[in-house]
Amino acid sequence: MLLPCSANAADREAGKRMVENRCSFCHGMNGISSSPVIPNHRGQKPLYFVKQLKAFKDGSRKDPMMTVQAANLSEQDMENVAAYYSSLSCK
Amino acid sequence: MLLPCSANAADREAGKRMVENRCSFCHGMNGISSSPVIPNHRGQKPLYFVKQLKAFKDGSRKDPMMTVQAANLSEQDMENVAAYYSSLSCK
Numbered sequence: 818m819l820l821p822c823s824a825n826a827a828d829r830e831a832g833k834r835m836v837e838n839r840c841s842f843c844h845g846m847n848g849i850s851s852s853p854v855i856p857n858h859r860g861q862k863p864l865y866f867v868k869q870l871k872a873f874k875d876g877s878r879k880d881p882m883m884t885v886q887a888a889n890l891s892e893q894d895m896e897n898v899a900a901y902y903s904s905l906s907c908k
Numbered sequence: 909m910l911l912p913c914s915a916n917a918a919d920r921e922a923g924k925r926m927v928e929n930r931c932s933f934c935h936g937m938n939g940i941s942s943s944p945v946i947p948n949h950r951g952q953k954p955l956y957f958v959k960q961l962k963a964f965k966d967g968s969r970k971d972p973m974m975t976v977q978a979a980n981l982s983e984q985d986m987e988n989v990a991a992y993y994s995s996l997s998c999k
Contacts, residue, residue, distance in 0.1 A: 849998075850956075854959060857953060857998060860948060862941060862946065865945050907940075
C-alpha cells in the first residue's frame, strides 16, 4: 500500500487561500495587521504560530476573536496558515 | 511648576538596553528569535506587544519563561521594549 509521504506537510497555497478568506481582514495578506492592538504575522515562526492557534482552540490562551476563529481550524489548517505567513520575509 | 511633557513617552534607547540585557537571548537584538517555538518581535505592533507583556504579568496569559520575565517589568519598561522592537523594519 502506498501512502503519500507529504500527507501532513504544510500546504502554503492552501494557507494563502485561508488567509484570503479569514485571517487577512485583521492580519493582512502581507502579515501586517490593520490595528495597533492586533499582531503582525509577517515572517513569524511557524511552530510558535501553530502553538498559539492550538492554545486559542483549547482555551489555554484567551481572546474573544481568536477563540472563535481557532475553533473551526484543524491542525492542518493551522500549519497551512503558518506556512504562508512564515514564508513572507521579515528582515 | 514645570513637568517634563515626555515623562511617560516610550524611550526606545532604554528599551534597546533592556533588550540587550534580557530579551535578546531568546528574541534577538534584531527581533528574530533563536528558536522555532519562540516568536519574532521585529516590527511588531507596540500596543499589542505591551498588552501581551501585561497579560503575562497579571497571569491572564501563561508561559513559564515569560511569566518570570514580565514579573519585574514596569509599564514604562514594557513600552520602552515595544518602542525598540517596533522600530525595526518588517516589510
